[in-house]
Amino acid sequence: MAEPRFFVPDANADQRIVPLPRDEAIHLTRVLRLRPDARVRVFDGRGSEWTARVVTAGRGDVSVELLEAVVPVREPAVAVTLAIGLLKGDQMDAVVRDATMLGASVIVPTRTAHVTVSSRAGRSGEPIDRWRRIAVASAKQCGRAVVPDIAAIRDVGELLAHAVPGDTWMCVEPRAAAGALDTGVLGAPRPAAALVLAGPEGGWAPEELALARARGVHAVHLGPRTLRAESAPLVALSALWTAWGW
């Protein structure tokens, strides 16, 4: 996969020549300095990917010709939604980047009792746009043809109220009375979809844990050491795929 990959949400099989979105056009011309006839790949973020050829490569005005549909990188067998308690800017960026690379289907930035970042975050929609761009960049790098959906910020109570009992895992502190997220907990049958909740830096409030247990959510720990809040999602997703198949 040596060819550089570009995200073109409007690409579809009925069109031969497609324009690149502005960010992608800039990446192609100014960063990679590609010229007409260069071979690239194009993906639509929903699982389709093509080989393509650069047709025009002007400043911010790039179009490519779709050549052949290719078999995209396989998506996981389980559609995992990751709900992550809001973290500081760069930590949240890392979670979005890593969860995209680890195959999450949906990422839900989540407001919880112990979230410490300003609650203004997300009001304007600005951080959501930023996280979407990060998810696109990560999909480009890791070879994924699907860009996970970055949902609007939600409250953990609302998520738990709709959690499917048995198919929801809440990552908790090692001290909490809970089983490990291991092959035992993750035994068959593998669900079609799952929700994983990972807390903010301060962890979960007692009432959030109680609500989760009342809803039939599996409270699970990821080993006896205290994980950094921005690492826990990566560890949890790795554990899931180890048990369910990569």
Place this chain on the structure above:
Amino acid sequence: MAEPRFFVPDANADQRIVPLPRDEAIHLTRVLRLRPDARVRVFDGRGSEWTARVVTAGRGDVSVELLEAVVPVREPAVAVTLAIGLLKGDQMDAVVRDATMLGASVIVPTRTAHVTVSSRAGRSGEPIDRWRRIAVASAKQCGRAVVPDIAAIRDVGELLAHAVPGDTWMCVEPRAAAGALDTGVLGAPRPAAALVLAGPEGGWAPEELALARARGVHAVHLGPRTLRAESAPLVALSALWTAWGW
């Protein structure tokens, strides 16, 4: 574990009053601004931990009284050595931090064919000292009483020459013909010790892969997406503990 933890490699049960190393003393007085009588924890980096009381807290001159030995955070059942191809400064820092948090016993910075960072790195011993400080900081944060050993930089060929067939895993690109690092590959019996090799950004050279296979090393991938070089160790360790028990 609300009490701040300090690394005192010379602490031992025969001594009642122990001085803190200079870095730790500065952390206690200038960052945390603790005073005499404050309750803290002390660990020796080899698995012993105590509750302690600050006795003197002068500038860079701190001593504590060891009170009671406590049960330290449990170490993994398998002693995993992580050999990691040399990465750029901040990426290498992240690997050392994360591998400490994920329970690695030994970290071996490794020179491989595709390593791109200056080969001067490690000649002076300076980066090794830096990685040791990062491992200490990570152990303090994650609650671990053991600080993994940061070995001297070695060549991957030398490591592979001594690899134990069957108990060594080499993380490879998704394209390579290899099985996944999942519960199948990691089936019983669980070894007492294991070696995990993760490559630099450019991955492994064909001759390195061939040597690994000749030595009976398991070549394994971590899913169909291309992982960032600094994330692969964290993903691999998470997979191991999921299968072997956290």
